[in-house]
Amino acid sequence: MSEDISRKFVFDAKPAVPARLADAVSDAIAAALLDGRIAPGEALPAEGEIAKEFGVSKPIAREALRHLTSAGLISTQQGKVARAKEINGEPLERIYGYAVRSSLERLREANEMRRVVETGIARLAAERREKSGLAVMERALDEMQHALKEPEAFTEADILFHLGMALATGNTMIRVQMEGMRAVQREVSELFSRRSNRTDADWNATIERHRRIYEAIAAGDADLAQGRIEVHFEAADIASFEVADRLRNGEGGR
Numbered sequence: 484m485s486e487d488i489s490r491k492f493v494f495d496a497k498p499a500v501p502a503r504l505a506d507a508v509s510d511a512i513a514a515a516l517l518d519g520r521i522a523p524g525e526a527l528p529a530e531g532e533i534a535k536e537f538g539v540s541k542p543i544a545r546e547a548l549r550h551l552t553s554a555g556l557i558s559t560q561q562g563k564v565a566r567a568k569e570i571n572g573e574p575l576e577r578i579y580g581y582a583v584r585s586s587l588e589r590l591r592e593a594n595e596m597r598r599v600v601e602t603g604i605a606r607l608a609a610e611r612r613e614k615s616g617l618a619v620m621e622r623a624l625d626e627m628q629h630a631l632k633e634p635e636a637f638t639e640a641d642i643l644f645h646l647g648m649a650l651a652t653g654n655t656m657i658r659v660q661m662e663g664m665r666a667v668q669r670e671v672s673e674l675f676s677r678r679s680n681r682t683d684a685d686w687n688a689t690i691e692r693h694r695r696i697y698e699a700i701a702a703g704d705a706d707l708a709q710g711r712i713e714v715h716f717e718a719a720d721i722a723s724f725e726v727a728d729r730l731r732n733g734e735g736g737r
Contacts, residue, residue, distance in 0.1 A: 575663025616651025
């Protein structure tokens with residue numbers, strides 16, 4: 484498979500600027516990965532073949548592959564060829580995870596970012612209504628209903644719902660961003676779900692807010708979808724950060 488790729492010259496190699504050779508090589512390979520010239524799971528050419536195609540040394544080719552590995556675009560193992568990975572939000576999720584666990588202030592900032600991003604996503608989802616995303620949202624609602632009073636399962640269903648909303652936009656980069664924000668969603672949802680005083684009415688109100696968002700998106704009403712997700716964030720913010728404040732002050736709550 485490696486030989487097939489090298490014969491196709493899939494990287495559109497161009498003369499690199501000497502000061503940033505590895506960046507130029509990794510940019511060209513990334514372009515081939517992102518536009519589908521190299522499919523997920525497919526092997527990249529060997530290090531030496533990459534160096535030859537770009538007219539650079541093997542150490543430069545190796546550094547370029549390290550850049551791509553760090554970005555989560557390829558996987559590498561000692562003694563084996565590098566392989567393309569499916570594009571996902573894992574690298575972003577790691578960054579956001581470190582941030583929201585570092586301090587209450589970073590958690591507030593991350594959730595503020597999520598709120599800004601998801602109101603736009605809700606609008607676009609309502610405008611496009613991709614069927615695969617709507618189906619994921621429906622499944623998530625069903626899983627929420629079956630996960631009442633089970634914080635971990637409920638959190639995963641909550642995360643699935645918001646991923647479905649991103650999928651309903653039909654936009655790959657929005658899907659990647661939503662996957663990256665899972666760490667933020669998980670932290671806030673767990674805080675919200677594990678309130679010691681949470682009643683049956685609270686659990687059901689959360690499901691109903693999600694159901695209303697889904698109905699607005701499925702109906703293609705962008706204004707209503709945005710309004711309903713804003714209402715959802717207002718309710719979730721109040722409850723989750725009440726718990727976060729208690730945790731910060733050493734009062735427990737989980």
